Amino acid sequence: MTDTSVEPHRTGGMIVVAVLNMIFGCIGILNGLLLVAVVVTLMSRLAELGVPQIQVVRAGFAITALATGVLGVIAGIGVALLRPWGRTLSLIYGGLLIVIGVLSRFLVPLIASIGSYDVRTIDTTGLTRLIVFGAIYLALPVIHAPVLFIAFSRPAWKAAFAKGRIA
Numbered sequence: 001m002t003d004t005s006v007e008p009h010r011t012g013g014m015i016v017v018a019v020l021n022m023i024f025g026c027i028g029i030l031n032g033l034l035l036v037a038v039v040v041t042l043m044s045r046l047a048e049l050g051v052p053q054i055q056v057v058r059a060g061f062a063i064t065a066l067a068t069g070v071l072g073v074i075a076g077i078g079v080a081l082l083r084p085w086g087r088t089l090s091l092i093y094g095g096l097l098i099v100i101g102v103l104s105r106f107l108v109p110l111i112a113s114i115g116s117y118d119v120r121t122i123d124t125t126g127l128t129r130l131i132v133f134g135a136i137y138l139a140l141p142v143i144h145a146p147v148l149f150i151a152f153s154r155p156a157w158k159a160a161f162a163k164g165r166i167a
Contacts, residue, residue: 021076028069031136035062061107068096087152087161094148101141
């Protein structure tokens with residue numbers, strides 16, 4: 001007897017997207033935690049100097065980066081489980097990656113300074129920092145976000161993550 005139900009199957013591409021969402025989400029969480037630590041340290045130093053100033057923009061960026069990482073991990077789990085919310089969260093995650101990439105150009109000093117110095121004069125430590133920050137804030141959003149948008153716009157993927165499908 002054959003099974004006549006139409007059951008979407010998990011493709012290799014879906015597994016890759018799920019794993020990448022989780023990996024990049026974990027990187028985003030670590031990045032967000034680092035940014036939160038920098039903001040807290042900066043505010044405590046300013047308070048020691050008698051300048052109790054809240055770094056609203058930096059704190060907002062740090063929390064957004066942290067939340068984006070958490071969202072990426074949750075989206076990856078949803079994609080791995082073929083849940084409709086996995087597709088939705090992945091598309092939101094892709095949008096937030098782009099927002100983080102654009103905002104980092106203005107809010108992360110190392111990224112903002114790209115192009116303002118001669119690369120040949122950077123020491124090894126500075127070059128390593130530049131590569132790591134460039135990967136996190138520029139390469140990751142520029143590459144992964146369009147992949148998410150393209151993959152989830154394919155009809156087969158839309159059907160696999162459709163609400164009301166037989167799981």
